[in-house]
Amino acid sequence: MPSLSHSQREVLMAELGSLRRFCLSLSGTPADADDLLQATVERILEKGMPEDADAAKWAYRVCRNAWIDELRSREVRQRYPLQMAWDTDEAPSAEDDADLERALEAVSVALNALPPEQRMALSLVAVEGKSYAEAADILEVPVGTIMSRIARARATLLKNRDTPD
Known part of the structure; x- marks a missing residue:
């Protein structure tokens, strides 16, 4: 083993x-x-x-x-x-919890709308604090690819943030 x-x-x-x-x-x-x-x-x-x-x-x-x-x-x-059947009985107990939940949901929706390659690159660098080189090594792609994926992800997130629902 x-x-x-x-x-x-x-x-x-x-x-x-x-x-x-x-x-x-x-x-x-x-x-x-x-x-x-x-x-x-x-x-x-x-x-x-x-x-x-x-x-x-x-x-x-x-x-x-x-x-x-x-x-x-x-x-x-x-x-x-x-x-x-989904259990939907989980309601936040306070207004602050509800606001936080909505904000986290919005972030989750925005990240999930990104292509997986962009989401992984952005998550490693922006969330986990990895360097571009470390992210490139983890994802087994060139550093330039990480840079372009992150740039496209950020541009998409900004564009979608400014687009009214």
Whole structure:
């Protein structure tokens, strides 16, 4: 059974908070983010990683790949929709909570409207604080590609913000 070195486990544990935020930025919902984080960690623990791999970068790559797999699965499931009952009884208890919820929803909707490549690049740099070079390494693309994806994402977000509903 593959295993991680002690140092890789420590790096992975230290990166979990940032990795969860990345999952949330990709998925848009806390429940999906938790599922994506769990899938990511499970894959890493099941399959291990090369001894010379940077554990943090490896985890982001595994996460990205798990999200792509999930999107593909959702596409297949949408072809054969199932009826589901959603619990809508969760109401905020205060006006501030409601305002925050609306603001977070607006951000989530705006991010989810971006193409996945732009959303991942923007999330790594703007949310997680990764450098362009680190994001490029994680997503396995040139730095210039990261720069153009982020520029297009920001332009789209600004354009959509200024467009009346």
